[in-house]
Structure formats: C-alpha cells, structure tokens
Amino acid sequence: xxxxxxxxxxxxxxxxxxxxxxxxxxxxxxxxxxxxxxxxxxxxxxxxxxxxxxxxxxxxxxxxxxxxxxxxxxxxxxxxxxxxxxxxxxxxxxxxxxxxxxxxxxxxxxxxxxxxxxxxxxxxxxxxxxxxxxxxxxxxxxxxxxxxxxxxxxxxxxxxxxxxxxxxxxxxxxxxxxxxxxxxxxxxxxxxxxxxxxxxxxxxxxxxxxxxxxxxxxxxxxxxxxxxxxxxxxxxxxxxxxxxxxxxxxxxxxxxxxxxxxxxxxxxxxxxxxxxxxxxxxxxxxxxxxxxxxxxxxxxxxxxxxxxxxxxxxxxxxxxxxxxxxxxxxxxxxxxxxxxxxxxxxxxxxxxxxxxxxxxxxxxxxxxxxxxxxxxxxxxxxxxxxxxxxxxxxxxxxxxxxxxxxxxxxxxxxxxxxxxxxxxxxxxxxxxxxxxxxxxxxxxxxxxxxxxxxxxxxxxxxxxxxxxxxxxxxxxxxxxxxxxxxxxxxxxxxxxxxxxxxxxxxxxxxxxxxxxxxxxxxxxxxxxxxxxxxxxxxxxxxxxxxxxxxxxxxxxxxxxxxxxxxxxxxxxxxxxxxxxxxxxxxxxxxxxxxxxxxxxxxxxxxxxxxxxxxxxxxxxxxxxxxxxxxxxxxxxxxxxxxxxxxxxxxxxxxxxxxxxxxxxxxxxxxxxxxxxxxxxxxxxxxxxxxxxxxxxxxxxxxxxxxxxxxxxxxxxxxxxxxxxxxxxxxxxxxxxxxxxxxxxxxxxx
Numbered sequence: 105x106x107x108x109x110x111x112x113x114x115x116x117x118x119x120x121x122x123x124x125x126x127x128x129x130x131x132x133x134x135x136x137x138x139x140x141x142x143x144x145x146x147x148x149x150x151x152x153x154x155x156x157x158x159x160x161x162x163x164x165x166x167x168x169x170x171x172x173x174x175x176x177x178x179x180x181x182x183x184x185x186x187x188x189x190x191x192x193x194x195x196x197x198x199x200x201x202x203x204x205x206x207x208x209x210x211x212x213x214x215x216x217x218x219x220x221x222x223x224x225x226x227x228x229x230x231x232x233x234x235x236x237x238x239x240x241x242x243x244x245x246x247x248x249x250x251x252x253x254x255x256x257x258x259x260x261x262x263x264x265x266x267x268x269x270x271x272x273x274x275x276x277x278x279x280x281x282x283x284x285x286x287x288x289x290x291x292x293x294x295x296x297x298x299x300x301x302x303x304x305x306x307x308x309x310x311x312x313x314x315x316x317x318x319x320x321x322x323x324x325x326x327x328x329x330x331x332x333x334x335x336x337x338x339x340x341x342x343x344x345x346x347x348x349x350x351x352x353x354x355x356x357x358x359x360x361x362x363x364x365x366x367x368x369x370x371x372x373x374x375x376x377x378x379x380x381x382x383x384x385x386x387x388x389x390x391x392x393x394x395x396x397x398x399x400x401x402x403x404x405x406x407x408x409x410x411x412x413x414x415x416x417x418x419x420x421x422x423x424x425x426x427x428x429x430x431x432x433x434x435x436x437x438x439x440x441x442x443x444x445x446x447x448x449x450x451x452x453x454x455x456x457x458x459x460x461x462x463x464x465x466x467x468x469x470x471x472x473x474x475x476x477x478x479x480x481x482x483x484x485x486x487x488x489x490x491x492x493x494x495x496x497x498x499x500x501x502x503x504x505x506x507x508x509x510x511x512x513x514x515x516x517x518x519x520x521x522x523x524x525x526x527x528x529x530x531x532x533x534x535x536x537x538x539x540x541x542x543x544x545x546x547x548x549x550x551x552x553x554x555x556x557x558x559x560x561x562x563x564x565x566x567x568x569x570x571x572x573x574x575x576x577x578x579x580x581x582x583x584x585x586x587x588x589x590x591x592x593x594x595x596x597x598x599x600x601x602x603x604x605x606x607x608x609x610x611x612x613x614x615x616x617x618x619x620x621x622x623x624x625x626x627x628x629x630x631x632x633x634x635x636x637x638x639x640x641x642x643x644x645x646x647x648x649x650x651x652x653x654x655x656x657x658x659x660x661x662x663x664x665x666x667x668x669x670x671x672x673x674x675x676x677x678x679x680x681x682x683x684x685x686x687x688x689x690x691x692x693x694x695x696x697x698x699x700x701x702x703x704x705x706x707x708x709x710x711x712x713x714x715x716x717x718x719x720x721x722x723x724x725x726x727x728x729x730x731x732x733x734x735x736x737x738x739x740x741x742x743x744x745x746x747x748x749x750x751x752x753x754x755x756x757x758x759x760x761x762x763x764x765x766x767x768x769x770x771x772x773x774x775x776x777x778x779x780x781x782x783x784x785x786x787x788x789x790x791x792x793x794x795x796x797x798x799x800x801x802x803x804x805x806x807x808x809x810x811x812x813x814x815x816x817x818x819x820x821x822x823x824x825x826x827x828x829x830x831x832x833x834x835x836x837x838x839x840x841x842x843x844x845x846x847x848x849x850x851x852x853x
Contacts, residue, residue, distance in 0.1 A: 126152030137163025200227030206247035226257035233266020402432030412439030423448020423623030446621030460500035580615035586641035615705035760820030778818035780843035788835035
C-alpha cells in the first residue's frame with residue numbers, strides 16, 4: 105500500500121486500497137494509479153465510514169460499500185466513483201472520460217447500492233446495475249441512481265438490476281433489459297428504452313424518447329419540442345402529447361392509451377398500432393396506409409387524418425357543444441377501412457378524393473351509410489347507433505372535397521304509459537294523467553310539473569359524470585322489457601324487484617351501456633302529485649323526485665287552465681317527497697342484479713376485490729421544493745421514509761383509483777382513493793412523536809372523511825404536517841398503510 109499524507113488529505117497510489125471503516129472519516133483525499141488505466145487502480149474505500157471531497161485521477165477509484173458513504177468529490181479522466189454492496193455515493197461530479205459505477209457484487213443479497221444527485225458532465229459515463237468490473241470484481245446489478253444531472257454529451261447505461269429515479273438529462277440514457285427508469289426528464293437529452301421499462305418520463309425542448317425492441321414506456325409526457333417514438337417491438341402505455349409535442353409510432357411499434365392535446369400531433373406509420381387514442385381540441389392524429397388505430401375518440405375541435413389502406417376500428421367523432429362551436433373531424437381517403445363509427449352532433453367526415461357535387465344522396469342500410477353523387481362516385485362507412493339518413497347533410501370542403509355532417513340532436517322519444525295509451529315524454533304537460541305502479545296495482549297520477557334542458561357532454565370526465573346517456577337495449581330486463589331501446593340519465597332510477605337502482609350501477613357495456621355517440625341532447629322529465637313508478641318504453645322507472653334544479657331542468661310552460669294551475673301549485677313543488685320504492689345502492693344487492701342482467705346479455709359481470717399488499721400504490725413524499733422522497737423500507741404495514749432537515753410538512757402522493765370504475769359500477773363509491781392511512785409517527789432528536797393532524801383536522805387538504813380504525817383515505821395527493829419536529833436534524837417518518845384500492849390493470853396489446 106502506498107499512502108501518504110498532505111495538508112489536503114491522504115494520497116492513495118500505486119494500485120493500493122485504503123479502507124475507511126465504520127466511525128472513521130476522511131476528507132480531501134487524492135486517488136490515482138501510477139500505472140494508469142483501471143487494471144491496477146488505486147482505491148479509496150469507505151467501508152462503513154465516510155469519505156468527503158475526494159479527487160479521483162487516472163486509475164483512481166473512490167468507492168463506498170457496507171453502508172459507507174462518499175460526499176462530494178470529483179472524478180477526472182479515467183478516474184471513477186463506485187457504489188457497491190449497500191454503499192452510497194452522494195453528489196459526486198463525473199467529468200469528461202471519467203465514470204460512475206453503481207451496483208452490487210455478484211451474489212450479494214442486501215439493499216442496492218445508491219448514487220444520490222450525481223453530476224455527470226459532457227463525456228462522462230455512468231453504469232448502473234450489472235455488467236461492469238472494478239479491480240477484477242464482477243457487478244451483477246441492484247444499483248440505484250436518484251436525482252442525477254446528466255449534461256449534454258454524457259451517458260447513463262442502466263443494465264439489468266439498475267434503476268434511475270428522477271434524474272434530468274441533456275445527455276443519453278440507455279435502459280437495457282431488466283433495468284428501470286423512473287420520472288426521468290429529457291431536455292435536449294435522449295432516452296433509449298431497449299428491453300427495459302421506463303415510467304413517467306417527460307421529454308421536451310429537443311429531447312427524444314425512443315422505445316425499441318422489447319422495451320416498454322409507461323406514462324410518457326411529450327412537451328413542447330419533444331418527440332416520443334415507438335419503434336418496432338417497442339410499447340408505450342399511456343402517452344400524453346402536449347402543445348408543440350410530437351409522437352411517432354413506427355412500423356411494428358405499439359401505443360396503448362394516447363392523449364393528444366391542443367397543438368400536439370401523433371403520426372402512426374405503416375404497421376404501427378395505436379389503441380385507445382383521445383384527440384382533444386386542437387390535437388391531430390395522422391394515420392398512414394397500413395397502420396391500425398382502434399378505440400379512438402375525436403373530441404370537439406380535434407381531428408384525425410386517415411390515409412388509404414389504414415384501418416380504424418371503433419371510432420367516436422365528438423360533437424359540438426353549441427351550434428357555432430367546433431366538433432370532431434375525420435379526414436379520410438377512400439380505401440381506408442373503418443368499422444364501428446359513431447358521430448356526435450355536427451361531427452364532420454371530410455372525404456378526401458370524393459369531389460363535391462350538388463344533389464348528392466345519403467342512404468343508410470344495414471348499418472352502412474353511403475354517399476352517392478350524381479356522377480356515380482360514392483363512398484361508404486359502417487355506423488353504430490340509431491342514425492337516419494335525414495340526420496346528415498353534405499357540404500363542400502374548402503379544397504372541393506365532400507364533407508358529411510351530422511346535425512341531428514338526440515331527440516326525446518321515450519314512450520310513457522298513460523290511460524289513453526303511450527305518449528312521447530316531450531308531449532306531456534302539467535295536468536296530464538299517467539299510469540303508475542303502486543304496491544303491485546296500476547293507478548293513475550296527475551303531472552304537477554314538467555321540465556327539460558339541453559345536455560352538453562364533457563368528454564374529459566368519467567362516463568358516469570360526463571353527461572352521456574345510458575342506453576338500455578330492448579329486452580335487457582326480460583322479453584319486451586323495455587320493448588325498445590330506452591335512453592335515460594345515469595342517476596335516473598329503474599325499479600327492479602321493488603327497489604330503485606340508479607342506471608349507472610347496472611352498466612355492463614352490452615345490454616346497458618353509455619351511449620358515447622350522444623354529445624348533445626335534450627332531456628325531459630316530470631313530477632307527479634307523489635313520487636311514482638311509471639312505465640317508460642315498458643320498463644318501470646321513476647318520476648322526478650326533487651324540483652329538478654339539481655339537473656338544470658327548466659319548466660315547460662303549463663297548459664292554460666290545467667287542473668294544477670292554482671295557488672297551491674308552488675307549495676306542492678316544495679313538499680319533501682316520499683319515495684315510491686326504497687332506493688338501493690348497497691353492493692351486495694346491486695352486484696347480484698348486475699350479474700343477472702349481464703348474464704342475460706351474454707357478457708361477464710365485473711368482479712374485483714380491494715387491493716392487496718402486492719399491488720404497488722407508488723407511495724412517496726414530495727417536499728415543498730419538489731424533492732421526491734421514496735420509502736427506505738417497509739416494516740409490516742408501515743412505510744419508512746428518511747426525512748431531510750428543515751421540513752415542516754410534505755405531500756403524501758400515490759396512485760388513485762375510483763372503486764366504481766376499478767371494481768364495478770355496482771360499487772356506489774366514486775371517490776378517487778389513494779391509500780388508507782392509520783397511525784403516523786416521526787423519530788428525530790426529540791424522540792418519537794405521534795402525528796394525528798390527518799385524524800383530527802377535517803379540513804386537511806387531500807383527505808376524505810374518517811373511516812373505522814381510525815384511519816383516513818387520501819385522494820392521491822394529501823397534505824401531511826410534520827408537527828413540532830427538530831428542524832436542524834434529519835428524521836425518520838413511519839406511515840401505517842391500512843389499505844389500498846383495487847387498481848385498474850395496465851394491459852398491453
């Protein structure tokens with residue numbers, strides 16, 4: 105061993121290794137190998153101890169192992185830092201042609217080695233995980249880099265077992281098979297996902313994300329100037345393209361779940377596949393010949409351009425919210441294959457290559473709409489829904505092509521049983537009599553109030569809150585029950601087995617489903633002298649229960665001299681009604697009914713359970729300055745976090761899920777649930793303190809009401825005060841997790 109001392113610290117040379125053991129501290133060391141290169145390195149090793157502000161020159165290695173730590177320091181050409189076997193390298197600077205190695209020795213089963221906040225400069229390299237050697241030792245994996253900064257020209261190689269969390273890249277990150285990249289940010293940098301997994305990556309300002317063979321990227325956000333590319337064999341799940349961002353799905357690439365915002369664009373090249381695309385107002389998707397897009401929705405103001413030879417499977421063209429507002433637009437060239445197409449109010453299909461000529465004819469037969477011009481030229485598309493040829497008209501586009509426009513609002517037509525026969529609901533007025541079902545008997549009741557309103561769907565909301573009507577297909581409940589398709593609002597109750605059940609809780613996607621082709625329509629409703637069960641298209645439903653204000657209903661002018669046109673009519677409207685049948689939203693009852701109706705329709709009824717311990721809620725803390733704090737470990741049901749000094753509160757963040765979506769509509773719980781938190785404790789220089797603000801403060805941001813235990817659900821982003829802690833010293837936070845919701849699975853094509 106060749107070690108000398110100077111005023112600046114120890115000098116380690118000539119292939120020697122100096123050990124800084126537990127309890128020892130070394131500062132300002134200089135490490136270099138006289139032989140040069142890495143075959144005979146000199147090593148300054150924090151083996152349980154601490155090394156700070158060291159310098160690694162050619163052939164020098166500054167390493168941390170066995171809970172040892174290095175703080176600061178710089179590696180120059182052919183010098184390096186290494187974290188191995190539960191060692192930690194903090195804030196190291198890696199200059200040109202220097203290196204950072206993070207990973208455990210082969211066979212080591214302990215916690216991963218870590219590098220925190222490294223700065224890798226132009227020409228510097230980092231290797232995380234398996235696949236490198238230091239002084240003849242082979243490293244197989246289990247290494248983590250967090251909060252790093254990688255300058256333009258730098259490289260990070262994530263090998264098997266390697267993880268990077270929250271780093272910022274101007275350079276290149278390579279995510280190989282078995283590796284994981286979390287929350288990486290690329291500004292002029294490049295992410296290459298080659299067999300590994302990248303999650304929550306953000307790219308902008310000249311940055312590029314490329315997902316290649318065997319690689320998967322989950323939740324990719326493409327900001328202004330950024331590009332995301334799904335190459336052959338690569339898969340992107342949940343892609344968000346923002347203004348001035350661009351996405352490309354190359355031949356053989358797959359994107360599942362794409363949202364294209366205003367000013368964003370996505371190009372799907374030949375043999376590329378996109379599933380579940382939503383094109384928002386101002387967004388554009390271009391589908392080239394040979395590409396496939398399925399389950400797509402064009403929102404009002406959004407557009408999709410489809411070339412000849414492309415295939416579009418299930419497409420909803422959104423409607424306008426007003427007569428002058430924008431609608432969704434499909435630009436399609438003859439030769440494209442379309443199926444299961446729906447069109448909202450004033451939605452447009454621009455048929456490129458079919459020149460407009462006055463006198464064109466529209467016909468609908470067997471679910472296929474055909475446009476035929478006087479010269480014999482024609483175009484057709486299959487439609488899904490109750491469309492009539494008269495609901496459409498033809499216009500000339502600015503380039504001379506033909507535009508097909510759907511301009512028919514969804515009209516009321518529900519038939520209500522009356523003593524004189526069935527009548528359309530929109531024709532009923534105050535004073536009219538309707539048939540009602542009372543304790544198994546047929547009686548009549550007088551209408552005391554009639555109202556209507558226009559509904560404009562907000563497609564950004566969940567289906568049950570967006571405003572879509574629920575379609576109950578003919579025979580859904582039994583032969584001729586209803587006797588024709590019935591459209592009602594999600595909260596409108598159906599009377600089944602003597603119970604009133606909201607329509608939204610019975611949706612099964614087949615016989616009972618949201619009609620997403622209806623984006624603007626009029627609803628009609630009425631109230632009787634007492635709340636009653638009536639027949640609507642031969643199905644027992646309810647009359648209006650309240651005064652209609654909650655639904656935005658406006659009164660229809662009463663018929664002059666009708667029996668209810670008297671002084672006490674206002675008093676009747678203000679009475680608190682009694683339900684004609686019990687309202688039932690209990691899961692044990694509604695789920696059985698849901699299963700019965702689903703079985704009748706020949707489809708499966710959903711069934712799920714609460715989330716289990718092996719599901720990952722992605723629980724973490726976020727400090728006020730944006731610092732992300734991941735759990736250090738888990739002890740039974742308690743998650744342990746290491747807190748830096750000077751924090752008085754944090755945000756408790758996690759995934760969130762709505763039970764009504766993840767478990768099934770028969771669950772009457774539409775909250776976005778994060779995690780169910782019980783006891784919270786903090787340990788610092790003051791000792792142990794129990795934190796109870798989340799159990800006491802009803803107004804604490806991000807929390808729902810108290811549950812039994814006691815415990816309380818977060819909404820996925822909850823404020824957590826840390827109490828009167830010792831701010832000048834680090835601490836340990838323990839959060840007891842009593843439950844997590846069931847999360848919707850992320851599936852690949």
